[in-house]
Amino acid sequence: MTSPDGPSPRNLLQYWLHKLTGSRLSAHDELHFGHLQEEFALNLAVILCILLLTLFTYLRN
Structure with a gap:
């Protein structure tokens, strides 16, 4: 279940585990997490x- 505030930590963990194992994301996951990647x-x-x-300011002084 997703809270109104955003994805739950469990959903995010599942997303990153799927990404690490190389499995393709479903269309729902892509829509759900696409804005997070942009942000x-x-x-x-x-x-x-x-x-x-x-760094630029530090090096000029």
Whole structure:
């Protein structure tokens, strides 16, 4: 069962186990977790930009 707040930790664990074992995701799983992958990639990009700006500022001083 999925909570209104988002996927449960159990569902996420099952998703990553399926991904690690190389089994194909069902269409339901792809729809359910697709937005999480996009959000995760966006968060990584933001963190990378912050780190690069911090490094650039540090090296200029």
